[in-house]
Amino acid sequence: MLEQVRSASADHPLVVLVMTFLAMWLASAIGGWLSRRRVAALDGREVSVVVETAVLTLLALIIGFTFSMALTRYDQRKNLEEEEANAIGTAWVRAELLPSGDSAKLRAVLKTYLEQRILWYVARDADETARLDAQIAALQGAMWAAVAAPANAQPSAVNALAVASINDTLNSQGYTQAAWLNRIPFAAWALLVALALFCSVLVGFEAERAKAGRGVAFVLPVSVAIACCLIADLESPRVGLIHVQPQNLLILAQSVRGQ
Secondary structure (H helix, E strand, C coil), X not given: CHHXXXXXXXXXXXXHXXXXXXXXXXXXXXXXXXXXXXXXXXCCCCCCHHHHHHHHHHHHHHHHHHHHHHHHHHHHHHHHHHHXXXXXXXXXXXXXXXXXXXXXXXXXXXXXXXXXXXXXXXXXXXXXXXXHHHHHHHHHHHHHHXXXXXXXHCCCHHHHHHHHHHHHHHHXXXXXXXXXXXXXXHHHHHHHHHHHHHHHHHHHHHHHHCCCCCCHHHHHHHHHHHHHHHHHHHHCXXXXXCCCCCHHHHHHHHHHHCC
């Protein structure tokens, strides 16, 4: 349940931006209200500059670590797209090692499979993605059948190379699928949000106590909201502004269309 909540929120970076800003602005207002009320637990006490700096530094570190997690996952998805293109390209070349009839059959399936993989990368709708997953699974079965038949009929080292290339193609798709499902854990988001809200209360309290302008209370919410929006955008493969483009698959498709 918690993972579903995390996924539903993180899959909408603009929602993360707005909700984070509003929550932190409200927390900052609460901090200012506590300062004006001179709450007994805080009355006569000044929050140490060292403590305030330490807490804000901790928030910056948590944001940095979370951003690093999102960026690592994004880079992994990019690298796996390149590896998948290389695997399909190798399978396309090694299809020549099979008998002419089997080679033509395998290449026809590979060409369709390549087109479906490109569509999968650019799909943004969940229903379309599910439809593509079903078609890709069927094509994978057809590819394996196309290479397994000649390999079983005439086992040889040459045919084994073609079988290995198809196996690598299937594995690369599985690795890609796993990478796209690998998201920042809910606990990391919860820690980031909880610490950000606490810091907003602290900054709001200190800003009111120091009689600083109201604009000071907006600096932290705006900054953290933008950072959280960027993190959510990076870790959401199919939404937002930052996507993994199938550029290597497109280059491969251009080279095989004429063959």
